[in-house]
Amino acid sequence: MAETLDLSMFVERGDAGAAHMTLAVDGVACAGCIRKIEGGLTKLPGVIDARLNFTQRRLAVDWRDDKIDAASIIQTLEGMGYHAHPFAPERVDADESAQARWLLKCLAVAGFAAMNVMLLSVSVWAGNVSDMTQETRDLFHWLSALIALPAAAYAGQPFFQSAWRALRARQLNMDVPISLGVTLALALSLYETATHAVHAYFDSAIMLLFFLLCGRYLDLAMRRKTRLFAGNLASLKAEFAHRIDTSGELVQVPTAALRPGDRVLVRPGERVPADGTVISGTSDIDESLVTGETLPRAIVAGTTIYAGSINVSGALTMRVAAAGAGTLVDEVERLLEKAITTKSKTVRLADRVSRLYAPVVHATAALTAIGWLAAGASVHDAIVIAIAVLIITCPCAIALAIPAVQVVAAGSLFRGGVILNGGDAIERLAEADTVVFDKTGTLTLPNPRVDEAADIDPELLERAARLALSSRHPLAAALARKAHGRSPYPGAVEEPGQGVRALIDGAEARLGSAEFCGLAGNEPASALRDGDTSFITFTHAGKSATIAIRQSLRPGAVPVTKALRERGLRLMVLSGDRAAAVAPVAAALGISDWRAGVTPAEKIAVIERLQSQGWRVLMVGDGLNDAPALAAADVSLSPIAAAHLTQAHADAVFLGEHLEPVLRAVVVARRARALMKQNLGLAAIYNALAVPLAIAGVVTPLIAAVAMSGSSLLVTLNALRARLVAPETIRGRNWSVGEPDSAPAPSLAASHRPGLEAKENPPHDQRPQLSESLHA
Amino acid sequence: MNVLIYLVPMALLLGLIGLVAFMWSLKSGQYDDLDGAAVRILPDDDIED
Numbered sequence: 001m002a003e004t005l006d007l008s009m010f011v012e013r014g015d016a017g018a019a020h021m022t023l024a025v026d027g028v029a030c031a032g033c034i035r036k037i038e039g040g041l042t043k044l045p046g047v048i049d050a051r052l053n054f055t056q057r058r059l060a061v062d063w064r065d066d067k068i069d070a071a072s073i074i075q076t077l078e079g080m081g082y083h084a085h086p087f088a089p090e091r092v093d094a095d096e097s098a099q100a101r102w103l104l105k106c107l108a109v110a111g112f113a114a115m116n117v118m119l120l121s122v123s124v125w126a127g128n129v130s131d132m133t134q135e136t137r138d139l140f141h142w143l144s145a146l147i148a149l150p151a152a153a154y155a156g157q158p159f160f161q162s163a164w165r166a167l168r169a170r171q172l173n174m175d176v177p178i179s180l181g182v183t184l185a186l187a188l189s190l191y192e193t194a195t196h197a198v199h200a201y202f203d204s205a206i207m208l209l210f211f212l213l214c215g216r217y218l219d220l221a222m223r224r225k226t227r228l229f230a231g232n233l234a235s236l237k238a239e240f241a242h243r244i245d246t247s248g249e250l251v252q253v254p255t256a257a258l259r260p261g262d263r264v265l266v267r268p269g270e271r272v273p274a275d276g277t278v279i280s281g282t283s284d285i286d287e288s289l290v291t292g293e294t295l296p297r298a299i300v301a302g303t304t305i306y307a308g309s310i311n312v313s314g315a316l317t318m319r320v321a322a323a324g325a326g327t328l329v330d331e332v333e334r335l336l337e338k339a340i341t342t343k344s345k346t347v348r349l350a351d352r353v354s355r356l357y358a359p360v361v362h363a364t365a366a367l368t369a370i371g372w373l374a375a376g377a378s379v380h381d382a383i384v385i386a387i388a389v390l391i392i393t394c395p396c397a398i399a400l401a402i403p404a405v406q407v408v409a410a411g412s413l414f415r416g417g418v419i420l421n422g423g424d425a426i427e428r429l430a431e432a433d434t435v436v437f438d439k440t441g442t443l444t445l446p447n448p449r450v451d452e453a454a455d456i457d458p459e460l461l462e463r464a465a466r467l468a469l470s471s472r473h474p475l476a477a478a479l480a481r482k483a484h485g486r487s488p489y490p491g492a493v494e495e496p497g498q499g500v501r502a503l504i505d506g507a508e509a510r511l512g513s514a515e516f517c518g519l520a521g522n523e524p525a526s527a528l529r530d531g532d533t534s535f536i537t538f539t540h541a542g543k544s545a546t547i548a549i550r551q552s553l554r555p556g557a558v559p560v561t562k563a564l565r566e567r568g569l570r571l572m573v574l575s576g577d578r579a580a581a582v583a584p585v586a587a588a589l590g591i592s593d594w595r596a597g598v599t600p601a602e603k604i605a606v607i608e609r610l611q612s613q614g615w616r617v618l619m620v621g622d623g624l625n626d627a628p629a630l631a632a633a634d635v636s637l638s639p640i641a642a643a644h645l646t647q648a649h650a651d652a653v654f655l656g657e658h659l660e661p662v663l664r665a666v667v668v669a670r671r672a673r674a675l676m677k678q679n680l681g682l683a684a685i686y687n688a689l690a691v692p693l694a695i696a697g698v699v700t701p702l703i704a705a706v707a708m709s710g711s712s713l714l715v716t717l718n719a720l721r722a723r724l725v726a727p728e729t730i731r732g733r734n735w736s737v738g739e740p741d742s743a744p745a746p747s748l749a750a751s752h753r754p755g756l757e758a759k760e761n762p763p764h765d766q767r768p769q770l771s772e773s774l775h776a
Numbered sequence: 777m778n779v780l781i782y783l784v785p786m787a788l789l790l791g792l793i794g795l796v797a798f799m800w801s802l803k804s805g806q807y808d809d810l811d812g813a814a815v816r817i818l819p820d821d822d823i824e825d
Contacts, residue, residue: 030815031815031816031818031819032819034812034815034816035819052812053808053809053812054809054811054812054815054816055808055809055810055811055812056809101802104802104807105799105802108795108798108799108802109795112791112792112794112795112798115791116787116788116791119787136780139780139784143784143788147788147791
């Protein structure tokens with residue numbers, strides 16, 4: 001291609017022509033790949049260093065700008081068989097890795113301090129029942145204080161800061177009782193040490209911090225891992241646009257580099273890279289990703305077109321525009337803003353528990369002190385016992401109960417191809433009792449499929465598919481999937497807007513519109529019957545065939561919707577498409593509750609009405625028109641092929657073509673919620689056993705340590721059960737995402753020939769990589 | 777019990793060394809690519825043949 005590729009937006013410049021770039025790389029599977037990539041790149045003249053991070057599947061390259069450029073580095077990688085795309089690091093990424101480092105440092109300090117304090121404490125416990133002198137015990141207590149106080153001051157920061165923020169906002173969170181418990185335990189121990197007492201709780205305080213930091217770190221690590229993966233996917237999916245420079249030259253730039261006012265060429269078969277107005281050219285535009293409408297719209301100069309729609313027939317020149325008032329994008333953004341601000345704040349389980357927990361614990365401690373005073377104990381004894389109550393109820397198990405399950409469940413979903421945007425989405429998923437589906441791209445596949453293949457001579461169909469490889473038309477792309485990896489015919493010529501022709505075995509073959517093939521007026525009657533089907537005609541050596549291309553259901557749509565209904569969920573379809581296109585889909589899935597031609601505002605209205613009736617709504621959608629509805633719903637899912645804005649507002653994104661991750665998300669979330677409640681129950685039982693001992697004043701540091709670590713371990717082990725999901729969710733279906741979807745896609749007409757269905761995996765499929773990165 | 781005079785400082789010192797070693801390994805980026813470290817030892821390209 002004569003066009004130049006401009007990647008300057010991703011390159012960081014150093015001094016004296018030094019340049020640096022980070023790339024997301026796909027297809028890295030083993031040690032050989034690392035060697036091949038690093039070795040191959042460092043051999044290039046001008047490349048100073050190339051280092052591949054195998055965990056993140058990201059490659060950092062340093063080079064001298066005068067010798068080589070970014071585009072040729074990517075080209076070299078493509079030549080080696082690795083798809084790579086520059087990665088623009090986000091602010092969130094940097095913040096999170098800094099936070100992860102900080103938590104890990106706190107964890108290390110707490111861990112080493114806990115080990116050393118425990119060493120001293122065990123000696124004291126052993127000495128208390130043998131012959132330890134008071135002087136030695138005091139020495140050991142002072143040494144413990146020397147280790148524990150600075151360590152707690154450092155490692156406790158995440159909790160102290162969070163508790164302080166909550167208190168300043170006049171709220172209570174779990175970190176308030178934690179901070180209070182730790183501080184009081186340390187203060188009491190210091191006082192007891194100074195007064196030569198037998199018991200000190202330095203070990204309890206520092207161990208508590210260690211356990212809690214473990215939970216925090218794991219939680220953050222899981223979130224980082226999913227975000228990292230999502231970031232790579234987004235980078236690798238990024239598309240390029242052909243910008244027309246002022247000199248009239250074509251420059252290929254990443255779509256993210258487009259600015260309002262830029263002129264862009266959109267060729268037939270390409271995606272529109274940005275919102276804007278058409279300057280010249282006529283074409284039809286498939287806006288199914290934007291509005292859900294499956295029939296292409298005719299475009300002339302002056303029409304507004306939206307990012308994500310597909311240019312079907314003619315080349316267009318457009319001018320990129322910021323979303324102007326009155327456009328669809330503008331309306332979607334306005335609705336989004338409203339939906340986000342009015343979004344009903346569901347109170348998280350952990351917050352609900354901590355709101356109840358803190359007052360109860362503090363009241364119990366106060367009552368204990370008063371009780372002992374009333375019973376004639378000294379002020380010192382009463383306060384010591386009250387503080388022991390606070391220490392023993394310090395919510396170690398409760399604070400671990402929910403994050404531990406979230407981490408395990410999020411990992412399980414990740415392996416199942418569901419990438420969560422936030423941990424609390426699991427709770428909201430579990431509570432959903434209504435599922436609202438979008439149709440186009442959600443219940444149906446984003447790209448149309450060849451239908452009724454059985455009626456056509458397979459040999460003819462195969463020839464048509466091979467010829468279709470030479471066309472950029474979206475309908476031809478659907479047909480080309482049936483070529484089963486065969487090469488295109490040499491010398492095929494595409495006539496834009498009409499079709500392709502080539503010489504096959506000495507006879508001319510034509511693929512395209514009926515007029516192009518000389519068969520005008522010969523279209524089948526079914527074209528009138530169903531507005532959702534497009535036809536493509538093929539003629540070769542006197543034989544001809546009319547191939548129907550239509551939207552087909554996602555694989556698994558029928559069993560998944562059935563299984564969801566069996567689990568007591570109410571199903572509904574809200575589509576922006578015509579009734580004629582929505583009705584057959586709803587009928588095929590047995591969903592009686594459907595509405596067609598719904599605008600983004602109406603989608604929100606329907607969801608809000610459902611919510612006001614007390615339903616918890618799970619919205620599944622992919623189009624730009626679904627974004628406000630996704631934000632308004634209690635919880636939302638969107639497929640990986642969804643519009644960018646839409647994905648950003650979904651609570652989770654699912655990979656692959658199968659609809660099954662939707663069911664899996666619900667099943668895993670419900671199980672996780674049950675486990676969270678179980679864990680809270682376990683923590684409550686622990687408190688019910690330990691608190692009476694503390695109130696009675698018989699809790700020693702040894703009992704506190706055993707009880708605390710025992711309950712934390714129990715809760716964590718119970719959380720691990722979230723990995724085990726009932727295998728019979730869909731019978732006969734393998735759960736692995738790493739496996740390609742070999743199951744044929746059931747078309748709406750339910751007529752397909754097994755064996756003719758093409759596998760839908762592009763050469764660089766992300767899914768095997770997902771399973772690998774998890775096995776590692 | 778006089779043995780404590782050097783046993784206790786020794787224990788504290790060992791703990792401190794462990795902590796410092798961990799902090800150093802964290803700072804030098806040894807936890808940045810855990811999976812990579814596992815596979816990078818496999819190729820024998822450093823052996824001359």
